[in-house]
Amino acid sequence: MKIVVAVALAAMSVAGLQAAQVEAPQFETNQIETARELRAVALESNLGYEITEDLTTRIGNRLAGSENDARAVEWAVKKLESLGFDRVWTEPATFPTWTREHERVSITSPVEQDLVSLAIGFSPGTPEGGVEAEVVMFDDLAALQAAPAEDVAGKIVFIRKRMERARDGSGYGATVAARSTGSMAAAEKDALALIIRSVGTSTNRFAHTGTMRFDAGSRRIPAAAISNPDADQLERLIKMGEPVRLSVDIGAQVNEPYTSQNVIAEITGSKFPEKIVALGAHLDSWDVGTGAIDDGAGVGIVTAAARIIMEHAERPERSIRVILFAAEEIGLWGGRAWADAHKDNIENYQLAAESDFGAGPVYEISARVSDEAWPVIGAIHAELEMLGIAMGGRTQARGGPDFMPMSIHGLAAADLSQDGTKYFDYHHTENDTFDKIDPAEMAQNVAAYAVLAWLAAQSPVDFGSGPGLVDTSEE
Ligand SMILES: [Zn+2]
Structure with a gap:
């Protein structure tokens, strides 16, 4: 009896499943x-x-x-x-714009070495001739945010966080905060400039740019990304223990708002x-x-x-x-x-x-x-x-x-x-x-x-x- 019931229930569930499949669109x-x-x-x-x-x-x-x-x-x-x-048509989008003029990031002491760099989008420019100061290194954005202001004021901040390679690109979200908001965070502590390890996975000497976010009225400082081999070099030098100095010279402009177009086509x-x-x-x-x-x-x-x-x-x-x-x-x-x-x-x-x-x-x-x-x-x-x-x-x-x-x-x-x-x-x-x-x-x-x-x-x-x-x- 028990067996018969089990078979009947099994038969019903198959029928139920088939009915559900038939009803599905x-x-x-x-x-x-x-x-x-x-x-x-x-x-x-x-x-x-x-x-x-x-x-x-x-x-x-x-x-x-x-x-x-x-x-x-x-x-x-x-x-x-x-x-x-x-049909093909356009729809407007208006936004603030930014122009890169130049960037140069160099180690000035204890050795001299130019670093491959790109300014981060919406970075302000440095004063004419650039800034030169001792560098202070942080593991990530959170470490910068937690640091006492007196450790940062008057210095150039370097954030060394490394992006991990992954099929789904998940390393990006885990690393990009230093680029997005590092400039504002470093400005709050009166740093002179921000340098980040590129948010990218290449071991070639290419710097990775990208945009920074900013709140209206917030202060930003000049910011650039350096290539990953250059970030390795800077990190090794800092870990040797002598004070390391950098010069950062960025020319950039935030321009008047511009209206571009989304381009749309329809079948x-x-x-x-x-x-x-x-x-x-x-x-x-x-x-x-x-x-x-x-x-x-x-x-x-x-x-x-x-x-x-x-x-x-x-x-x-x-x-x-x-x-x-x-x-x-x-x-x-x-x-x-x-x-x-x-x-x-x-x-x-x-x-x-x-x-x-x-x-x-x-x-x-x-x-x-x-x-x-x-x-x-x-x-x-x-x-x-x-x-x-x-x-x-x-x-x-x-x-x-x-x-x-x-x-x-x-x-x-x-x-x-x-x-x-x-x-x-x-x-x-x-x-x-x-x-x-x-x-x-x-x-x-x-x-x-x-x-x-x-x-x-x-x-x-x-x-x-x-x-x-x-x-x-x-x-
Ligand atoms: Zn894209």
Whole structure:
């Protein structure tokens, strides 16, 4: 009797499971077939690579607010129009701007040695001729914050914290605070200047720039990052015990606010044109290198994915938009302007996903969508699996930095996590150039975005807005 009951219960649970599977929203067979066709075409296509080559060669680096920013916006409008999108337009974003003039960091005593350096974005300049003083070294930002002011006043602060290499780039968030807020922290204790070990993983002599944050009215001091081998050298010298002196000479300007543009292109949906799958990347870059991995690669990946859908699929049911954001690097200004302009319309956004982590292969998909939509993400993952992409699960996916300001309001988002093992060797350096991109890896990215965007646009259910994001972002 007991055995019979157990069998009956087992049979019921199988039936129950099957019923649940039948009730879960399903794609139509032809929609899945199209996803597979898009995947195959994208893997054979060089389009993403060619778009990135064109941007980084024709325009070069694209610091927000620079002449090249305007040239890049013009390039993007023409490129998207030439690719045949239904609509291409721009939306403004206004932000403060900063110009690098020069930087020179040198050890002056007990030996003389020039250090490879880059000023940090929004660093003020030093007085004419620079500053020269004894250096005081700290393990990290917290150690500087905890130090008595008299140990710091009149000195040059050096923060030696080392970024760890990781596939998911997690070493960045653990290290970047010294760059983001170190200048303000050192200014509070009347230091003359701040030098940090580069937030990067390279052992080559390239310094990694990036932006600093500042509160209105707060005091900042001149700040620069030195290359990692130079940071090693400085640290060894300090540990030998003799006082070490540095000179720091930075020329830089904070300029009047500038208005750039988010450049947006749309494939208008056939059935629900007001519903939008948003693919993002940022058009601006740092003023060094040519902004190839950050984020010329993302521009190529999402633009090519949308173009391949236009060419090889029927018109999607929902609209697909490519959004090339302005001024990400200096403070997510394009993403913030976009969120301000569109947050009242958030329920019309089906899904957001930004590519802003180079062109390393995508290894995982995660998403933040409503309960009802969650099984659809599983069905999309099934079509991504042959690209080597694992299911990362239901997470605090933010959809990328530029979607973060809208994700806070509950924008449904997916992260296609890229292998970032090598990304921080080049990030924000003179060495971020087109040769660092592998065309086959980039094609895998394009395939993943094409499958995701197509199926999200055809989904039997709206993805809805899940709970708002709770994390914060670093540029
Ligand atoms: Zn970026």
